[in-house]
Amino acid sequence: MCGIVGYTGPRDAGPVLLDGLRRLEYRGYDSAGIALVTDNGDLFVEKRAGKVAVLTDALGGGPPSAGIGLGHTRWATHGRPSDLNAHPHSDCTGRITVIHNGIVENFRELRDELVAGGHTLKSETDTEVVAHLVEDAYKGDLADAVRVALGRLEGAYALVVMHRDEPQRLVGARLNAPLIVGLGDGESFVASDAAAIIAYTKRVIFLADGDVADLTPGTATITDRLGVVVDRPIDIIPWSAEAAEKGGYAHFMLKEIHEQPAALTAAMTGRLRGESVRLEELDGIRTRLSGIDRVELIACGTAYYASLVGAALFQDWLGVPARSTVASEFRYSPPPIDARTLVVAVTQSGETADTIAAARLAGDRGAVVVAVTNTVGSAITRESHASVFLQAGPEVAVAATKTFVTQVATVVMLAADIAHQLGRLPAETERDLVGALRRLPEQAERAIELSVAAEEIADRYASAAGFMYIGRSFGYPAALEGALKIKEISYLHAEGYAAGELKHGPISLLDAEVPLVAIATRSAVYEKLISNLMEGKARDARVLAVATEGDDQIGRLATDVLWVPDTIEPLSTILAVIPLQLFAYYVAVKRGRDVDQPRNLAKSVTVE
Numbered sequence: 372m373c374g375i376v377g378y379t380g381p382r383d384a385g386p387v388l389l390d391g392l393r394r395l396e397y398r399g400y401d402s403a404g405i406a407l408v409t410d411n412g413d414l415f416v417e418k419r420a421g422k423v424a425v426l427t428d429a430l431g432g433g434p435p436s437a438g439i440g441l442g443h444t445r446w447a448t449h450g451r452p453s454d455l456n457a458h459p460h461s462d463c464t465g466r467i468t469v470i471h472n473g474i475v476e477n478f479r480e481l482r483d484e485l486v487a488g489g490h491t492l493k494s495e496t497d498t499e500v501v502a503h504l505v506e507d508a509y510k511g512d513l514a515d516a517v518r519v520a521l522g523r524l525e526g527a528y529a530l531v532v533m534h535r536d537e538p539q540r541l542v543g544a545r546l547n548a549p550l551i552v553g554l555g556d557g558e559s560f561v562a563s564d565a566a567a568i569i570a571y572t573k574r575v576i577f578l579a580d581g582d583v584a585d586l587t588p589g590t591a592t593i594t595d596r597l598g599v600v601v602d603r604p605i606d607i608i609p610w611s612a613e614a615a616e617k618g619g620y621a622h623f624m625l626k627e628i629h630e631q632p633a634a635l636t637a638a639m640t641g642r643l644r645g646e647s648v649r650l651e652e653l654d655g656i657r658t659r660l661s662g663i664d665r666v667e668l669i670a671c672g673t674a675y676y677a678s679l680v681g682a683a684l685f686q687d688w689l690g691v692p693a694r695s696t697v698a699s700e701f702r703y704s705p706p707p708i709d710a711r712t713l714v715v716a717v718t719q720s721g722e723t724a725d726t727i728a729a730a731r732l733a734g735d736r737g738a739v740v741v742a743v744t745n746t747v748g749s750a751i752t753r754e755s756h757a758s759v760f761l762q763a764g765p766e767v768a769v770a771a772t773k774t775f776v777t778q779v780a781t782v783v784m785l786a787a788d789i790a791h792q793l794g795r796l797p798a799e800t801e802r803d804l805v806g807a808l809r810r811l812p813e814q815a816e817r818a819i820e821l822s823v824a825a826e827e828i829a830d831r832y833a834s835a836a837g838f839m840y841i842g843r844s845f846g847y848p849a850a851l852e853g854a855l856k857i858k859e860i861s862y863l864h865a866e867g868y869a870a871g872e873l874k875h876g877p878i879s880l881l882d883a884e885v886p887l888v889a890i891a892t893r894s895a896v897y898e899k900l901i902s903n904l905m906e907g908k909a910r911d912a913r914v915l916a917v918a919t920e921g922d923d924q925i926g927r928l929a930t931d932v933l934w935v936p937d938t939i940e941p942l943s944t945i946l947a948v949i950p951l952q953l954f955a956y957y958v959a960v961k962r963g964r965d966v967d968q969p970r971n972l973a974k975s976v977t978v979e
C-alpha cells in the first residue's frame with residue numbers, strides 16, 4: 372500500500388524524503404508527493420500523479436532547503452491517481468499537511484460534516500478529512516490536535532501530520548497499518564517500513580496500534596490516543612542499506628531470485644539440530660501445541676500457495692485435519708475454531724489486512740496462533756502467540772520470490788517440529804527431511820544455473836496468448852505460484868490448475884497459442900501428471916515441462932524442459948518454482964514490462 376516517510380533534523384529534508392520515497396516506491400506508485408516547512412518558514416508542497424521520478428522531474432533543480440518534511444507514495448484506494456489526489460493533503464489554512472496509508476471508512480460522513488461546517492475540501496480522497504479535522508482541533512499543540520482528530524476516525528491508518536507553525540515537530544499515528552519511528556543522532560524519522568530510513572539509522576521503534584508518536588529532532592515521545600505516555604522498546608534493524616539495493620542486477624526481482632540459496636540458508640540457521648528440526652520460537656507454546664487436533668493455515672496470494680505445502684504436511688505428519696484457506700474467505704466464513712485449533716498465519720509483510728483480521732478472529736475464538744513472517748515487529752506478530760521469522764532479508768520487488776521459497780521451507784520446518792513434539796514424525800522421515808533441507812541451498816543454486824535456458828525459452832513463449840500451468844500434489848502450489856508470477860509481471864493471463872482438473876473444463880483453452888506448463892518433477896504422481904501433459908499435447912499446445920535432472924523420457928514428450936535437481940517431494944515445490952520465476956521474469960522483460968513495479972499492484976496490502 373502507500374509508502375510514508377517523514378524527517379525532522381539537521382539534514383536537508385528534501386533529499387532525505389526523495390531517497391526514502393524511491394526506496395518505498397514498491398509499496399505503491401500511482402502518485403508521489405512531498406511537503407516541507409522551508410528554512411524561510413513557508414509550507415512547500417509538490418505532488419504528482421505517476422512515479423517518484425515524475426515528482427523528481429517536477430522539482431527541477433530540487434526541493435527548497437528545509438529541516439522538516441513529509442513524503443508519500445500512493446496506491447490509490449479513494450480517488451483515482453491524479454496530481455490533486457496525491458498526498459500530502461492540506462487544511463483550509465494551508466498550514467497543516469497530512470500523509471496517510473489506510474482507509475478512513477467514515478470519510479463520507481466526516482466530509483459532509485466538514486463541508487457543512489465551512490471547510491473546503493479539494494480532493495476525492497478519504498485522507499483530506501484528517502487535515503481538516505486536525506485544523507478544527509488545533510489549539511497550539513499539534514499532538515493534542517491529532518489525538519482529538521483520531522477519535523473521529525474509523526478504519527485503518529498510518530498517518531503523519533506537520534504544522535507550519537511548529538517547524539520541528541512531526542506527529543505520527545497508527546491503527547491497523549504499519550508505521551515505525553527511526554531514532555538518529557539529533558534527528559528523527561518516521562516511515563512505513565525500515566527500507567526508507569535504513570541508510571540513516573538502524574534504531575527503530577515499531578509503533579503499536581493506537582500509538583501516537585510525537586517527534587522532534589532527536590526526541591520521540593510515544594503516547595496512546597488519550598495522551599498517556601507508553602513505553603516502547605527500541606529495536607535494531609538487522610540488515611544493511613545495501614541489502615535493499617539492486618547490487619548490479621537489472622531488477623530487484625532478478626537479484627532476489629539469485630538470493631534464494633542464501634535466503635534458504637538463513638531461514639534454516641539455528642533450526643536444524645543433528646537429525647532434528649527445532650524451532651525455539653515455539654517453546655513458549657509447547658503445552659498448548661501438545662493438545663491440538665486441527666490445523667488451519669491462513670494467507671493471501673503467494674503466501675497462500677506456500678501455505679498449501681504446510682497444510683499437506685501437517686495433515687500427513689500430524690494425522691489431524693489440516694487445510695489452508697485464503698484469509699479474506701476465512702474471516703467471513705470461519706471454520707469451527709477452539710483452543711485445540713492451531714492457526715498458522717503466513718505473511719511476508721506481516722501487514723496484510725485480511726491475514727491479520729483472520730488471525731485476530733482465530734485468536735479471539737481461543738485458537739493458538741503462530742505467525743510465519745519476514746517482518747520483525749509487524750502487526751501479525753502482535754496477533755500471534757509465537758512468531759517464526761523467515762530471515763530472508765528485505766524483499767523489494769513487488770513479485771515475491773525469495774519469501775515464497777523461505778515460506779515453504781519454514782512451514783515445512785514448523786510442521787516437522789510440531790509432529791516431532793507430538794511423537795508422530797518417524798525418526799527416519801525426520802532424518803531424510805533434515806538431510807534434504809541441508810542440501811537445499813546448494814540445490815537452489817544449481818536450479819538457478821540450470822535455468823540458464825529460461826531466457827531463450829521465454830523468448831519463444833513471450834508472445835503466447837496465455838498459459839495453463841498444471842501440477843499435482845507438491846507440484847500444484849508450484850503451478851499456482853508460477854502462473855501468478857506470469858500474471859503479475861507480464862500481464863498475460865495464466866491459469867494455475869490441479870492437473871487432474873484439466874479435463875474438467877480448462878483443457879478447452881489449450882491450443883497452439885496457449886502453452887501448457889507442466890510441473891513434472893519426480894513424485895509419486897509423476898505418471899498421472901504425464902498423462903495430463905499428453906492430454907495438452909494432443910490439443911496442439913506447446914508443452915514446457917519442469918522436470919527432475921536425469922528424467923530421460925520427458926525430453927521426448929515436452930516441447931521444452933527446464934531442469935531442477937532431485938529432492939524429497941515436500942521440498943520439490945521450492946526447486947520447481949525457481950525456473951518458473953526466471954521464466955516469468957524473462958517473459959516480462961521481453962514484453963517490456965515494469966518488472967519490479969507492475970501495474971495496479973503494491974507490495975503489502977494493508978486494506979481489505
Ligand code: F6R
Pocket residue numbers: 671672673674675717718719720721722723726769770771772855859974975976
Ligand atoms: C505475489 C505477492 C502477493 C503476496 C500477498 C500476501 O508475488 O507478493 O500475492 O503474497 O499480497 O502478502 P504477504 O505475504 O505480505 O501477506
